[in-house]
Amino acid sequence: MNGTEPLAERFQEQRARLRAVAYRLLGSLSEAEEALQEAWAGLSRNAPGELPDPDGRLVTVVGRVCLDRLRSRAGRRDTFVPDPVIAPLSPADPEQEVLYADAVGLALLVALEGLEPEERLAFVLHDLFAVPFDDLAPVVERTPAATRQLAGRARRRVRKAAPAAEPDPDRQREVLEAFLAAARAGDLEALVAVLHPDAVLRADSGAPASRSVRGARAVAEQAIGFRQFTDCARLALVNGEVGIVNLPEGRPLSVAGVTVVEGRIVALHLLADPERLARLDLPGTAR
Numbered sequence: 001m002n003g004t005e006p007l008a009e010r011f012q013e014q015r016a017r018l019r020a021v022a023y024r025l026l027g028s029l030s031e032a033e034e035a036l037q038e039a040w041a042g043l044s045r046n047a048p049g050e051l052p053d054p055d056g057r058l059v060t061v062v063g064r065v066c067l068d069r070l071r072s073r074a075g076r077r078d079t080f081v082p083d084p085v086i087a088p089l090s091p092a093d094p095e096q097e098v099l100y101a102d103a104v105g106l107a108l109l110v111a112l113e114g115l116e117p118e119e120r121l122a123f124v125l126h127d128l129f130a131v132p133f134d135d136l137a138p139v140v141e142r143t144p145a146a147t148r149q150l151a152g153r154a155r156r157r158v159r160k161a162a163p164a165a166e167p168d169p170d171r172q173r174e175v176l177e178a179f180l181a182a183a184r185a186g187d188l189e190a191l192v193a194v195l196h197p198d199a200v201l202r203a204d205s206g207a208p209a210s211r212s213v214r215g216a217r218a219v220a221e222q223a224i225g226f227r228q229f230t231d232c233a234r235l236a237l238v239n240g241e242v243g244i245v246n247l248p249e250g251r252p253l254s255v256a257g258v259t260v261v262e263g264r265i266v267a268l269h270l271l272a273d274p275e276r277l278a279r280l281d282l283p284g285t286a287r
Contacts, residue, residue, distance in 0.1 A: 010054050011040055017055075017129075018062050024124045025066035027082035027109050030279060039065045056135060063125050064139050070117035079202050079210035081271045082109040084255045086245065086282055087237040089173075104128075106239045106257030106269040110202065111161035115154050122147050123154035165241060166260040172242035175260045176235060180244070183223045184230045191220035196266040206273035219268070229253060245282065252277045 011018070015036070022032035039062045084106060112120050118140040125131040126147075133144040133151070140147055166172050175194060182190035195216035204210045213219050232248040238257040246253040254272040258265055271277065 007043060007054075008040075011043070011058060014055055014058055018058060021059055021062050021125070021129060022066055023083075023085075024104060024109070024112070024128060025063065025120060026069060027080075027113060029083040029085070031069065035062060035065045035069060056131060059125065059129060059131055060135055060139055063121055063131075063136075067117055067121050067139060070120060079204050079212050080110075080113055081202055081204035081257075081269045082106060082113070083276065084238045084243070084257055084269075084271060084280070085240075086243075086255060086280065089169075089235055089237060089242070104239055105162070105165060105241055105259065107162040107165065107259045107267055108158065109239070110267075110269060111158045114161060115157060118142070119150050119154035119157075122150040123158065126151045127155060163259070163261050163266060166262070169237075169242055171263070172258070172260050173235060175263060175265060176242055176244065176258060179223070179258075179265060180230055180233055183227050186224055186227055188217075188220050188224055191223055192216045194264060195219055196261065196264040199264075199266055199268070201268045201270065203270040204273055204276075206275065247282070252280065252282055255280070 018036055018039070019032055022035040023029060026032055026035060039058075042065070043058075043061060112124070115123065122133075122136055122140060125136055126133060133147045137144045137147045140150065142150065166175075178194050179191065182194060197216050198214065199216050199219045201213040201219045201222055203212070213222055229246050229248065232246050232253065234245050234247060235242055236245045237243070238245075238255060241258065241260075243258050244254075244256040246255075254270055255277065256271075257269040259267040259269075
């Protein structure tokens with residue numbers, strides 16, 4: 001790989017994977033695109049010579065750009081909800097599937113928000129993209145052994161914060177349909193029954209309207225309060241799991257990623273920030 005032309009071809013070939021790396025590190029689709037542009041600009045200015053592992057090198061370059069962005073961020077709100085990746089419930093054709101390659105559970109992305117920047121990079125690049133610790137160590141400015149410890153600490157925190165979700169989409173859909181039916185009927189007790197006792201609603205409406213609500217009854221009361229919007233609710237795949245999109249008059253009002261564990265909802269991650277919603281791609285959804 002000599003000069004920028006072969007590098008540009010490789011970068012474009014790997015773009016979907018690199019975008020997935022940046023999205024998991026930043027939790028924002030727009031920031032992920034910006035990070036790719038920044039990474040490519042740096043590579044094109046300093047075109048390397050022959051690279052022994054060009055794909056791995058591209059991943060670490062994007063990772064370094066994302067790490068700088070994570071370090072420069074102000075403190076995250078407790079209510080921050082990552083950008084959702086939305087797909088229709090019906091199976092996509094092979095070409096469409098590429099568009100949804102970034103899908104990873106919102107619960108995982110929310111858990112990643114609680115990590116330190118170096119922990120997040122070590123966990124994401126090693127555990128999700130199989131980058132060796134020897135390659136990650138220079139990026140986080142630690143030894144390989146210390147980098148391994150970073151990833152291990154992050155792994156334990158993620159497992160605690162993001163429980164294993166229900167893998168069956170039909171079961172997910174059944175639980176969400178029960179939730180919506182109870183909300184439409186204004187049936188508080190039915191809502192409480194479908195929610196885990198420690199359920200959390202994290203709603204990002206754009207500061208200062210954002211909020212976090214914990215406990216089944218408190219979350220159910222919030223759902224009852226917004227029952228007038230449930231007639232506009234549609235089911236869709238939100239980051240690979242069945243979620244809810246509210247589309248009054250065809251315009252997005254909110255998108256909710258939902259985590260179902262053992263037949264009950266443990267978390268709802270609601271994005272209702274109008275500016276962020278306007279940037280989302282909303283493919284067809286189903287009732």
